[in-house]
Amino acid sequence: MRQISTISDRLAEQRIELPSWAFGNSGTRFKVFAQPGVPRDPFEKIADAAQVHKHTGLAPTVALHIPWDRVDSYADLRKHAEDLGVGIGTINSNTFQDDDYKLGSVTHSDDRIRQKAIDHHFECIEVMRQTGSRDLKIWLADGTNYPGQDDMRARQDRLADSLHKIYDRLGPEQRLVLEYKFFEPAFYHTDVPDWGTSYAQVAALGDKAMVCLDTGHHAPGTNIEFIVMQLLRLGRLGSFDFNSRFYADDDLIVGAADPFQLFRILVEVVRGGGYGDDGDTAFMLDQCHNIEDKIPGQIRSVLNVQEMTARALLVDTEALGAAQRDGDALTANGILMDAFYTDVRADLAAWRESRGLPADPMAAYAASGYGASIIEDRVGGTQAGWGA
Ligand code: PSV
Ligand code: MN
Secondary structure, eight states: OOOGGHHHHHHHOOEEEEEEEGGGEEEEEOEOOOOOTSEEEEEEEEHHHHHHHHSSSSOOOEEEETTOOOSSSSHHHHHHHHHHHHHHHHEOOSSSSSGGTTTOTTOOSSSHHHHHHHHHHHHHHHHHHHHHEEEEEEEEOEEEEETTSHHHHHHHHHHHHHHHHHHTTTTOOEOOOOOOOOSSSSSSEEESOSSSHHHHHHTTTTTEEEEETTSSSSTOOOOOHHHHHHHHHHHHHEEEOBBBOSSOOBBBOOSSSSSHHHHHHHHHHHHHOOSSOOOEEEEEEEOOOOSOOHHHHHHHHHHHHHHHHHHHSSOOOOHHHHHHHTOHHHHHHHHHHHHHTTTHHHHHHHHHHHSEEEEEEEEHHHHHHHHHHOOOTOOOOOOOOOOO
């Protein structure tokens, strides 16, 4: 196995993007729990996200969701972020909370509704221009609940047509990432259910269109690292939405449910050139903290990703390659497991200190008093929730 000292510079290449919606109140369809001190607007969400970066050095950008994060001046929002040491990242569109979209958005058979959904994406591209964002992320709730409800093939054609119109609007440095999800909210068929469909759609658009892989959007038992390998091999892994799931789209803290799976995914990311300065793959989190404190929840999340990245970087790839060429399954598997079982926490604490960061970011945040100050300051106004 490699020594931690050999991966020190590689660790410094880690950049994880936080979702603005993780800082608002969230819950399930049964109950949304209010938390004192929760942000009341996008400016306060960014201030909270900046705390995560301040204590970890790992999270330099924040993704926005439109219309939840609509503001009068995106230039002001961008300046606010930069003043706090972070930038604005991916812009997420939203075509799932308007009555018009009950039967679909960019796949809808009604030209008026379809154009409305396309226009919404044009608005998002304009926001990107003002925030300096690279990526437009599209996740669609489109699908049907009953066999025969609609013509799946025609919907696929309308999807392709709408995506073309959106793609054509992108600037030269901008990208479109299309996220897939195998079910929910539609329960019979989803119009972008899997990586193959997302890949087929984006490959037809051009080089600036990529796939977004949300780790929670697969059937139980799916070999996600295989998909990661394949998309990197095809040059189309645009971004991750990291989170954990036990059952379906649970949106729990990344690495909480299955740290080994996160390790296996990161091994393929590193192997495929998707990590750090080598790669173009965005490491986003897509999580909803329903019962835990938001800011420490995000700190824990980025530390989990860092820990598994460190273990993935420790894999002795030369020895592994030799064992694979020899057909020595036990040695090859042992080499991978050695890296997985390495406890890197003390080394990472030392690494942080050597870079002027707190050895223990969770403790540093707790000691900072920020949590108590926002509870005091943010009395009154409407608290932001998952949908605002
Ligand atoms: C819904 O499943 C979802 O979590 C998607 O993963 C999106 O990325 C996210 O909402 C925000 O739109
Ligand atoms: Mn997602």
